[in-house]
Structures are given as C-alpha cells and as structure tokens.
Amino acid sequence: xKKYTIKDIAKLAGVSKGTVDRVIxxxxxxxxxxxxKVTKLLEEIxxxxxxxxxxxxxxxxxxxxxxxxxxxxxxxxxxxxxxxxDAINEYKSFGITIDSYYxxxxxxxxxxxxxxxxxxxxxxxxxxxxxxxxxxxEVIKKYNANNVIVSTINDPLELNGITSYVGQDLIQSGRIxxxxxxxxxxxxxxxxxxxxxxxFNNSIHMxxxxxGFKNYLKNLSNSNYNLKTYSLQxxxxxxxxxxxxxxxxNVSGIFVTTSKVYSVAKIVQDxxxxxxxxxxxxxxxxxxxYIKNNAIDFLINQNPKHQSxxxxxxxxxxxxxxxxxxxxxxxxxxxxxxxNFDGYTND
Amino acid sequence: xKKYTIKDIAKLAGVSKGTVDRVIxxxxxxxxxxxxKVTKLLEEIxxxxxxxxxxxxxxxxxxxxxxxxxxxxxxxxxxxxxxxxDAINEYKSFGITIDSYYxxxxxxxxxxxxxxxxxxxxxxxxxxxxxxxxxxxEVIKKYNANNVIVSTINDPLELNGITSYVGQDLIQSGRIxxxxxxxxxxxxxxxxxxxxxxxFNNSIHMxxxxxGFKNYLKNLSNSNYNLKTYSLQxxxxxxxxxxxxxxxxNVSGIFVTTSKVYSVAKIVQDxxxxxxxxxxxxxxxxxxxYIKNNAIDFLINQNPKHQSxxxxxxxxxxxxxxxxxxxxxxxxxxxxxxxNFDGYTND
DNA sequence: ACTGTTTATGTGTTCGAGCACATTTTTTTG
DNA sequence: CAAAAAAATGTGCTCGAACACATAAACAGT
Numbered sequence: 001x002k003k004y005t006i007k008d009i010a011k012l013a014g015v016s017k018g019t020v021d022r023v024i025x026x027x028x029x030x031x032x033x034x035x036x037k038v039t040k041l042l043e044e045i046x047x048x049x050x051x052x053x054x055x056x057x058x059x060x061x062x063x064x065x066x067x068x069x070x071x072x073x074x075x076x077x078x079x080x081x082x083x084x085x086d087a088i089n090e091y092k093s094f095g096i097t098i099d100s101y102y103x104x105x106x107x108x109x110x111x112x113x114x115x116x117x118x119x120x121x122x123x124x125x126x127x128x129x130x131x132x133x134x135x136x137x138e139v140i141k142k143y144n145a146n147n148v149i150v151s152t153i154n155d156p157l158e159l160n161g162i163t164s165y166v167g168q169d170l171i172q173s174g175r176i177x178x179x180x181x182x183x184x185x186x187x188x189x190x191x192x193x194x195x196x197x198x199x200f201n202n203s204i205h206m207x208x209x210x211x212g213f214k215n216y217l218k219n220l221s222n223s224n225y226n227l228k229t230y231s232l233q234x235x236x237x238x239x240x241x242x243x244x245x246x247x248x249x250n251v252s253g254i255f256v257t258t259s260k261v262y263s264v265a266k267i268v269q270d271x272x273x274x275x276x277x278x279x280x281x282x283x284x285x286x287x288x289x290y291i292k293n294n295a296i297d298f299l300i301n302q303n304p305k306h307q308s309x310x311x312x313x314x315x316x317x318x319x320x321x322x323x324x325x326x327x328x329x330x331x332x333x334x335x336x337x338x339x340n341f342d343g344y345t346n347d
Numbered sequence: 348x349k350k351y352t353i354k355d356i357a358k359l360a361g362v363s364k365g366t367v368d369r370v371i372x373x374x375x376x377x378x379x380x381x382x383x384k385v386t387k388l389l390e391e392i393x394x395x396x397x398x399x400x401x402x403x404x405x406x407x408x409x410x411x412x413x414x415x416x417x418x419x420x421x422x423x424x425x426x427x428x429x430x431x432x433d434a435i436n437e438y439k440s441f442g443i444t445i446d447s448y449y450x451x452x453x454x455x456x457x458x459x460x461x462x463x464x465x466x467x468x469x470x471x472x473x474x475x476x477x478x479x480x481x482x483x484x485e486v487i488k489k490y491n492a493n494n495v496i497v498s499t500i501n502d503p504l505e506l507n508g509i510t511s512y513v514g515q516d517l518i519q520s521g522r523i524x525x526x527x528x529x530x531x532x533x534x535x536x537x538x539x540x541x542x543x544x545x546x547f548n549n550s551i552h553m554x555x556x557x558x559g560f561k562n563y564l565k566n567l568s569n570s571n572y573n574l575k576t577y578s579l580q581x582x583x584x585x586x587x588x589x590x591x592x593x594x595x596x597n598v599s600g601i602f603v604t605t606s607k608v609y610s611v612a613k614i615v616q617d618x619x620x621x622x623x624x625x626x627x628x629x630x631x632x633x634x635x636x637y638i639k640n641n642a643i644d645f646l647i648n649q650n651p652k653h654q655s656x657x658x659x660x661x662x663x664x665x666x667x668x669x670x671x672x673x674x675x676x677x678x679x680x681x682x683x684x685x686x687n688f689d690g691y692t693n694d
Numbered sequence: 695a696c697t698g699t700t701t702a703t704g705t706g707t708t709c710g711a712g713c714a715c716a717t718t719t720t721t722t723t724g
Numbered sequence: 725c726a727a728a729a730a731a732a733t734g735t736g737c738t739c740g741a742a743c744a745c746a747t748a749a750a751c752a753g754t
Contacts, residue, residue, distance in 0.1 A: 003408055003442050005740055016704045021742065029702060048440040052403045052667070053740035059399065059709050061350055093395040093668075095350050168690075176686040183531050183644065183684075216686070297530065320399070321440075332690030335682040337530075339523040339563070343516075343679030352710055363734045368712065376732060378720095400710035406739050695754105702749070708742085719732065724725105 004045050013037045024049070051321045061095040062319040063123040064312060067114055069105030069131060075284055076259045076304070077105075080129070080153075083309035091316045098312065099123075108132050115139045125149035125315045127308065130157050133204060151315060153307040155205055156328075166311040166329045170205050173300060173333050174212025174257075177279045180298050180335065181253050182216075182223060184277045189252035190226040191217075192244075196237060196260040206257040213255055226250065234260060241267045245274060253277045259302075262286035265295045283336065283345055291338050301334035301344050351392050360384045371396070398668045408442040409666040410470040411659060414461055416452035416478060422631055423606045423651070424452075427476070427500075430656035438663045445659065446470075455479050462486045472496035472662045474655065477504050480551060498662060500654040502552055503675075513658040513676045517552050520647060520680050521559025521604075524626045527645050527682065528600050529563075529570060531624045536599035537573040538564075539591075543584060543607040553604040560602055573597065581607060588614045592621065603627035608646070612637040630683065630692055638685050648681035648691050 006024075010017040015034050022030050023038040024047075030038075041047075066084050071077040081100065088098045101118055104110040111132050118126060119142060126143060130136035130152055137157065143150045144161040151164040181191060193213060195206045210229060217225050232240060241264065245251065254276060256264050261280020265287075268276050279298045280287065290296040310329065317323040334344060353371075357364040362381050369377050370385040371394075377385075388394075413431050418424040428447065435445045448465055451457040458479050465473060466489060473490060477483035477499055487508045490497050498511040528538060540560060542553045557576060564572050579587060588611065592598065601623060603611050608627020612634075615623050626645045627634065637643040657676065664670040681691055 006742090007740075017741090018704055018743085019702080022703090025742085027743095031702060034702080050403075050406070050442065050740050051440045052399055052406065052442075053709090054742080056397075056399050056403050056709050056711095056739090057741050057743090059397070093398045095397065095399075172686065172689070176684070179684055179686045330690065330693075332681070333687045334679070335684065335687060337523070337526055337682065339519065339526045340680045340682060342519070343677065346677075353712090354710080364711085365713090365734055366732080369733090372712080374713095378732060381732080397710050400739090401712080403709090403739050403741095404711050404713090697754090698752085700749105700751075702747105704747070705745085707744085709740105712738085714737085715735085717732105717734070719730105721728105721730070723728075 003050070004047055005050070009038065009041055009045075009047060013041050054322075055320050059095060061097060062125075062316075063121070064096065064098045064125045064127065064315055065118045065121060065123040066098060066100045066127045066308070066312070067111075067118060068100070068102060068127075068129040068308070070102035072102075074105055075286075076282060077129075079283075079303075079305035080308045083305035083307065084127075084312065086305075087309050087312035087316070091312075094316070094320055096316050096319060105131050108135050111135055112139070115142075119143070119146065119148075122146060123148060124319065125151065125163075127151045127153065127311050127315070129153055130155050133157070149315065151311050151325075153311050154302075154304065164311065164314055164325045164327065164329070166307050166314070167331065168302060168333050169330050170208035171212035171215070173302075174209035174214075175216040176212075176333055176335065177209070177255050177298075177300060178213045178216035180279055181213075181225075181255065181277065182220065184297060185225070185253040187223040188225070190228065190250040191253040191255065192251060193227060193229040194237075194254060194256045194264060195229070195231040196234060196256055196258050196264065209257045225253075234263060237263055238267060242270075245271050249274075251276055253279070256280035259284055259287065261296060261299070262290055265290040269295055283341060288341055288345070291336065291341055294338055297337070299336040299341070301336050303331055303334065303344070306331060350397070351394055352397065356385065356388055356392075356394060360388050401669075402667050406442060408444060409472075409663075410468070411443065411445045411472045411474065411662055412465045412468060412470040413445060413447045413474045413655070413659070414458075414465060415447070415449060415474075415476040415655070417449035419449075421452055422633075423629060424476075426630075426650075426652035427655045430652035430654065431474075431659065433652075434656050434659035434663070438659075441663070441667055443663050443666065452478050455482050458482055459486070462489075466490070466493065466495075469493060470495060471666065472498065472510075474498045474500065474658050474662070476500055477502050480504070496662065498658045498672075500658050501649075501651065511658065511661055511672045511674060511676070513654050513661070514678065515649060515680050516677050517555035518559035518562070520649075521556035521561075522563040523559075523680055523682065524556070524602050524645075524647060525560045525563035527626055528560075528572075528602065528624065529567065531644060532572070532600040534570040535572070537575065537597040538600040538602065539598060540574060540576040541584075541601060541603045541611060542576070542578040543581060543603055543605050543611065556604045572600075581610060584610055585614065589617075592618050596621075598623055600624045600626070606631055606634065606649075608643060609633035609637055612642045616642055630688055635688055635692070638683065638688055641685055644684070646683040646688070648683050650678055650681065650691070653678060 006017045006020050010020045019034055020038055023035055068080055069077045071081045101114045103114045126148055140150050140161040149163045152162055153166050156165050193210055254264055259282035265278055277297045281300050282302055287299055291299055314325045318325050353364045353367050357367045366381055367385055415427055416424045418428045448461045450461045473495055487497050491508045496510045499509055500513050503512050540557055601611055606629035612625055624644045628647050629649055634646055638646055661672045665672050
C-alpha cells in the first residue's frame with residue numbers, strides 16, 4: 001500500500017507534475033488526451049493528496065476571535081474558557097492564533113462594543129456566544145459582510161449567516177429532564193419549573209427546555225403531574241420559594257432550567273421533611289457539591305467546555321486541512337448523577 | 348503576534364539556521380556564545396516549531412493494526428469497527444494506514460493466530476482488545492520485544508508493556524448502575540445481578556462491575572436490598588429467569604453487566620404484573636428498541652466506537668506530530684435513557 | 695512558409711524543519 | 725609557526741503540493 005505523490009502520477013502518466021496538478025485542480029489548459037490519462041490514473045490508485053504538504057504550502061497564519069460572556073461575572077462560562085485555552089495550546093504550533101474577548105452578559109452595549117473591536121481586527125473567523133438574540137443577528141450580518149466566518153455555540157440562532165453551530169437540542173434536553181422526573185417523582189404530584197438567572201436576557205434556551213419538558217409530560221397516559229412555572233431573578237428566589245414551601249403544598253420535583261440550580265438546592269435543604277427531587281443543569285462546582293450528597297438528583301451536562309473546544313477545532317481543521325465544517329453539530333446530552341460526574345469534569 | 352521560523356531566529360541571533368537547529372535539538376557542536384544567544388532568543392520569543400513542516404520532513408508511512416473480536420459474531424463490536432473506519436478515513440491522507448484483523452471471541456487460538464499474523468507484518472503499533480486476559484499478556488510481551496507500540500481498549504490490563512489504555516473505570520461503572528437502581532427501586536426489594544454472555548471468557552470487566560455495584564449498595568444506610576448474582580450463558584437464561592419469576596418473588600430490579608441486556612428485557616416483558624426495573628449496557632439496536640418503550644430503564648454507554656477511534660487518534664497524532672500518548676484515558680460513563688440515546692448513536 | 699496567437703506542457707521556487715555534507719575557525723601538537 | 729586535528733558554523737538539499745513563469749507545440753491568418 002504505497003503512498004502515491006503527484007510526481008509518481010506524473011511519471012506513470014508520462015506527463016509533468018504541472019499537468020497532473022492542473023487536472024487535480026481543474027484549472028483547464030490540459031489536452032483531452034492528457035486529461036483522460038491522468039484522470040483515469042487518479043481514480044485507479046485512489047490518489048489522496050498529502051494534506052500535510054498541502055497545508056505547509058498554504059502556510060498562512062489564521063486568526064480566530066472568541067467572544068463570550070465574562071467568566072469572572074458568571075462562572076457558568078469558565079469551562080468555556082478552558083475549552084478555548086485547550087484549543088489555543090493545541091493549535092499554536094500550527095500558525096493559528098486565538099484571542100478571547102469578554103463581555104458583560106448583563107449589558108447588551110458591552111456585547112456590541114466588544115464586537116466592534118473584533119470587527120476592526122478583521123479576523124478570519126469568530127466564535128460568538130449569542131446570549132443576546134436580537135443584537136447577535138445584527139452583529140452577524142456585519143461579520144458576513146466582511147467575509148468573517150461565524151460559528152456559534154450554546155444558543156441556536158436560526159440564521160443563514162452562520163457557518164457552524166455546536167450545541168445541543170434544547171427541546172430534547174427538556175424532555176430528558178422530564179423523563180428523569182417521571183422515574184423519580186410519584187404520580188399526581190406537583191412539579192415546579194423554575195427559570196433562574198441573575199439577569200433577564202433575551203436568549204431562548206430556557207423557553208425551549210420548558211417546552212420539551214412540558215411536551216414530554218403532557219403525552220404521558222397515566223401520570224397527571226401538576227406543573228407550575230416561575231421566572232425568577234436570583235434575588236427573588238429566596239422569598240418566593242420559602243413562602244411556597246412553608247405553606248401546605250404537594251411539590252415533589254423541581255426542574256431548574258439553568259445552571260443556577262444550586263441556589264434552589266440550598267433552599268430546599270431547609271425542608272428535609274418534604275421529599276423533593278431536583279434536576280438542573282451543568283457541572284459548576286457549586287452544583288457538584290449538591291449532587292455529591294444527592295441534594296440534587298440529576299444534572300444535565302451542557303458541556304460548554306467541549307462545545308467551545310469543538311467549535312474551534314472545526315475552524316482550525318478547516319483552515320489547516322480544508323476539512324469541511326458541518327452546519328450544525330448537536331452534542332450528546334449527558335445525564336449526570338452522584339457517581340458519574342467525575343468523568344465529565346476531568347477531561 | 349508574528350510566527351517565528353528557524354530562519355528568523357538565525358538572522359536575529361546572527362548565526363546560521365544550522366546552528367539554531369543544533370541548539371534546538373541539543374546536538375552539541377555549538378560554542379557557548381552561540382548557544383547562549385540562541386537559547387535566550389528562543390525563550391524570549393517562545394519559539395514553537397511549525398509542526399506541519401516538521402511532519403512533512405519526517406513524512407514516513409505508519410502502519411497500525413487493529414485486532415478485535417469479529418463484529419459479525421458478536422454485534423457488540425460493530426461500533427468499534429465504525430470507530431476504526433472513521434479513523435482510517437481521517438488519516439489516510441496523512442500516510443497512516445490501518446488494517447483490521449478479526450478473531451473469534453470464543454476461541455483463544457483464533458486470537459493467538461491473528462496475533463501471529465500481525466506480528467509478521469511488523470506494524471508500528473497495534474490496538475488490541477484483550478478479551479482473553481492471560482493470552483493477551485503473552486502476546487503483548489512479544490510486541491514489546493519487537494518494538495511495536497501496544498494500545499488497548501475496553502479491558503484494563505495492569506501491565507507495563509502497554510503504551511495506552513482507553514476505556515472506562517469499570518468499578519465506577521457498577522456504582523453508577525447501583526445509584527440509578529437506588530433511585531428507581533423501592534427499599535428492601537430484591538435485585539438480581541446477571542452476568543450474561545454467549546461464552547465464558549476470562550476478561551474481568553463483569554466482575555469489576557459487580558464489585559462496584561455491590562459496594563455502592565452496601566454502604567447505603569437505609570435501603571436493605573437483597574442482592575443475588577447469576578452467571579449465565581445466553582442459552583440457559585430463558586429457563587432460569589422464567590422459573591425465577593414464575594414463582595413468588597420480590598424481584599424489583601435487574602442489573603445486567605453486559606450488552607446482552609435485551610434478552611433479559613424480552614423475558615421480563617412476559618411478566619407485566621411485576622414492576623421490574625432493568626439496567627444494562629450499551630446501545631445495541633436491540634437494546635435501543637427496549638429503551639425506547641421503557642422496557643429497559645437505563646443503559647450505560649461504554650462507547651466502544653469512541654474508545655477505538657480515540658485510541659487510534661492518539662497513535663496517529665503521536666506519529667504525525669509527536670504528541671505524547673497518555674498512559675490511561677478514562678472516558679466518561681454515559682447514562683442513557685429513552686430520551687437521550689439519540690445523541691450517542693449519531694456521532 | 696513565416697509570423698502571431700492560442701493552447702498545452704514543463705520547470706523551478708516556495709512553504710519550514712531537519713539533516714548530511716562542505717567549509718571555516720579554533721585549538722592542539724610536533 | 726606550520727601542519728594536523730578538532731570544533732564550530734554554514735550551505736544546500738529533501739519532504740509533497742501549489743503555483744508562477746518559461747518554454748514548446750498547435751493552429752490561424754496573410
């Protein structure tokens with residue numbers, strides 16, 4: 001199983017490597033005879049260009065900018081940064097430079113400002129985390145106009161200006177939570193759906209999760225759960241939840257649609273007599289504390305680290321080896337409990 | 348953020364690229380003055396050699412042989428083959444050729460014969476799936492003697508002749524199953540542990556899973572489960588399980604330590620009055636059928652496809668870019684139910 | 695048949711690292 | 725101090741693909 005090079009093929013076909021090259025790249029200026037001969041030969045031996053040589057020849061440097069919420073402000077984004085850093089290290093020896101830009105995920109103007117800055121850099125690609133739905137659409141238009149490739153994670157904007165989306169099916173994510181609830185919460189009990197965030201933002205992932213969750217439970221034949229939805233700021237949670245649980249109630253499960261589930265678990269701990277199951281999102285240190293002692297029953301892992309890492313990997317391999325980028329890459333949705341969280345944190 | 352090359356450094360240091368090269372590779376024959384100057388410069392600009400150029404220069408072809416049980420005989424190994432095929436396609440343009448060799452997982456001599464064959468090929472590396480514990484150890488010794496790199500998946504042999512193991516923590520795997528059982532099976536009920544396989548083989552993964560499973564349940568304060576273990580050939584299962592369930596019993600959960608869990612689910616379906624929860628392994632088509640309709644409650648995904656793919660990836664990147672191979676890579680242990688299996692099958 | 699023009703084919707250089715070999719400089723020795 | 729030996733440094737080619745440029749063959753028009 002020898003590896004054929006252009007030179008080999010040229011010799012076999014009795015032409016020069018220039019001609020072979022022209023055939024391969026369909027640059028024309030080749031006689032019918034030569035074209036046939038070379039084409040046939042290429043097929044026969046199933047020629048595979050050496051991607052390393054190709055890449056060396058094209059050896060440019062590429063510049064990718066990452067735009068994400070500041071992990072100092074919201075720790076949810078820390079793993080995202082880790083994924084980016086892994087990618088930086090992996091590709092720095094290949095002539096790919098990656099810069100991170102942070103914005104305050106509570107302020108749209110911060111997001112817009114950072115994007116202005118990045119646009120000035122005119123990078124080859126950007127990876128943006130579109131927590132602001134409307135603003136993102138505008139920003140992406142600008143990138144497209146400047147021929148900057150746009151990849152997104154976390155929040156699927158349905159928009160054709162985007163080259164790649166890496167993330168999860170959020171409706172399905174809600175369904176998974178629902179199926180787990182069904183298994184651990186008795187029939188006819190009350191289940192709370194809590195949207196919890198420090199700030200209100202116009203991203204849609206919480207809504208999609210709720211939709212999937214309700215959708216699953218609605219179609220059950222014999223388990224009439226009583227569902228109640230609350231959209232809360234973190235500051236209102238304490239009062240609201242305490243007043244709910246202090247009064248007579250039938251609550252037996254809580255589904256928190258964000259990574260802030262630990263603050264719910266903390267409050268529920270004050271009511272040891274109520275047997276309340278909790279399902280929420282993501283492997284924050286705070287959450288892991290509660291899943292370890294089973295105060296949280298299940299976490300659903302959105303794997304932000306892997307999302308960002310994979311997204312950059314796709315871009316890098318596109319630049320280096322011309323590997324095509326899938327329009328959408330849906331990652332598996334991991335179910336995490338007290339025994340398997342470890343495997344998802346240490347990679 | 349310019350990318351420096353050896354030539355750049357040579358110019359900056361006022362020496363030739365040969366000297367720089369000698370410094371980088373510590374080949375000696377460099378004056379102290381030149382050495383200091385170049386070393387300092389290298390540090391200052393944090394020189395990163397262009398791995399693509401390096402790889403091109405070294406451009407050899409590498410040969411990897413994969414030795415695994417015949418997927419035609421045991422479908423469990425089909426995804427393994429898929430992972431290998433993905434790797435073949437990914438790396439064929441990089442001068443890495445990969446050949447697969449199958450053995451009958453019921454016959455040790457078949458395993459030995461295939462290994463003889465592979466040894467004659469003198470490949471650069473082999474990926475073996477050590478279902479036969481003792482025989483594998485012997486075989487690995489031979490590879491080591493011939494300077495063939497040995498990677499393993501699926502079954503951790505504790506042996507220093509192995510360069511890399513990609514797999515899961517099997518004891519933990521059992522603990523995960525136990526935690527799930529605890530959540531869905533009422534206290535004081537009976538739980539069966541069933542080791543089920545077509546043949547008896549001397550691999551140890553079933554034992555490790557059982558160990559983890561029992562270990563978790565034993566340490567529970569208030570849930571006295573009654574555990575019973577059965578080691579069965581597939582042919583004996585039908586009679587044994589029917590007779591068990593036809594008689595008065597308290598069985599409420601079954602943990603099957605292999606991928607053959609579908610045959611247990613099939614039988615349990617005949618007893619709709621008993622509410623028996625089932626947990627088993629792997630996303631075989633047969634198993635997915637049962638998890639879809641909740642006849643199986645949870646599957647634990649050992650991700651054989653990813654295991655084999657990752658293992659080859661490690662070898663390839665070692666050969667191409669000199670990336671070091673971790674001695675052991677433990678993959679996350681995925682919990683799968685009727686709603687998230689999809690994400691693990693389509694990748 | 696001889697230019698001029700189009701079309702086809704071949705040659706040589708580049709990318710960056712790595713290494714063999716050639717050349718220069720320094721040191722040793724009679 | 726010259727010759728020989730050792731040490732240091734520099735030069736030039738290779739890996740395979742890509743492309744610019746040079747050359748050659750084919751064809752058209754007068």
